[in-house]
Amino acid sequence: MSEKLTVRALRMAPEGQAVAKAEGSPRVVFVPGGAPGDLLEVEVVEAKSSFARARILRLLEPGPDRVEPPCPLHAAPGRPGPACGGCDWQHLAYPAQLLHKAALVRDCVERIAKLKDVDIRPTLPSPKQWAYRNKVMVPFGERPDGKGLAAGFYAAGSHRIVDLPACPVQPDLSVAIVLKAKALAGELGWRPYDGRTGQGLLRHVFVRTNGAGKALVTVVTRAAHLPGAEAFVTRLREAFPAVLGIHHNLQPLKTSVILGPQWRCLWGARALEEKLGRLSFLVSPGAFLQVNTEAAELLYEA
Known part of the structure; x- marks a missing residue:
């Protein structure tokens, strides 16, 4: 039987996944399409000793930066049909995307490169959010x-x-x-x-x-x-x-x-x-x- 959990999304990981945890549990759950602050009902699709991967069943409470993805094929809770895998972040407001991407860079510098006190400058926004690809x-x-x-x-x-x-x-x-x-x-x-x-x-x-x-x-x-x-x-x-x-x-x-x-x-x-x-x-x-x-x-x- 599949495992179902109620989790709170805490921060973003690469590829549009939210890092989430169930209340009182140390196990990290990676949730594609999650947004920081979301309260989610999820189903575990892969379980390891220290982490799990899950898919969203229901959005119980949206986080403050969640938005409706403009693309009709972007994955979102409650949307039917197959989701396009081309974009990962459309469910986050653009200013929040910039902040979370800067945080990912900082994490790589500190956790992987073991460098402390490195000045990570703010992410420059794209002049155009849409129709920008050449x-x-x-x-x-x-x-x-x-x-x-x-x-x-x-x-x-x-x-x-x-x-x-x-x-x-x-x-x-x-x-x-x-x-x-x-x-x-x-x-x-x-x-x-x-x-x-x-x-x-x-x-x-x-x-x-x-x-x-x-x-x-x-x-x-x-x-x-x-x-x-x-x-x-x-x-x-x-x-x-x-x-x-x-x-x-x-x-x-x-x-x-x-x-x-x-x-x-x-x-x-x-x-x-x-x-x-x-x-x-x-x-x-x-x-x-x-x-x-x-x-x-x-x-x-x-």
Whole structure:
């Protein structure tokens, strides 16, 4: 029989887990989706001698910094269906997120590095909380009912894709391009890649955007032949004048590594111009750039 507990969340641990304890018990319970101050009814899913992991059954009393996650797919007490594993902290008010993340840094410095009296400066807030990401890589798979393609993000700790209707940390343009690419892939008969068998064609659609609202799109496939590539390019260009280039990346290996070494430009620009402060960069689809452009500017100015 599963163990059920009533616990009080005390502080945050990495990956959006709350550190909680039952009254009178020394055992630590890690609770994904918990917030400091929460009183929770939980079910233990993993028990060790000194700690346990549990899932929330009921939120009995919310902590002072708990908020309703803006994303409909973020895990929250009482929400049905699979939760997206892409974001861990949306259930905490943003100022509280900054404080708790600084506390995690302090804990690492003091407990792991054994350094005392180190000045941990306040965490700089991102200029934008939402729609700030300049890159999204979306895996494709079969819908659970077998009726068409799924495109979204993995549920936490799994390879199960949670279909993407929207994503508040991505620009609207990126989400719209992914949804259009999904529709076109279905029409063109592109079967999704299956990591268990190593079969199928379409692995990911990858969108990079810049501060000027322009985009590069990359289709990542298992095989070099991309049937209907010309039609895909034409219809995506017609739907999105902001798309400046469309690329194809080949990843033939049975691996979780997203991008392979072989690239070809199907049409248009090979790079996007992006500005960081007074500097301008040409960013190719596979190049590294911090995903939060405005926060990166703060980093370089610090």
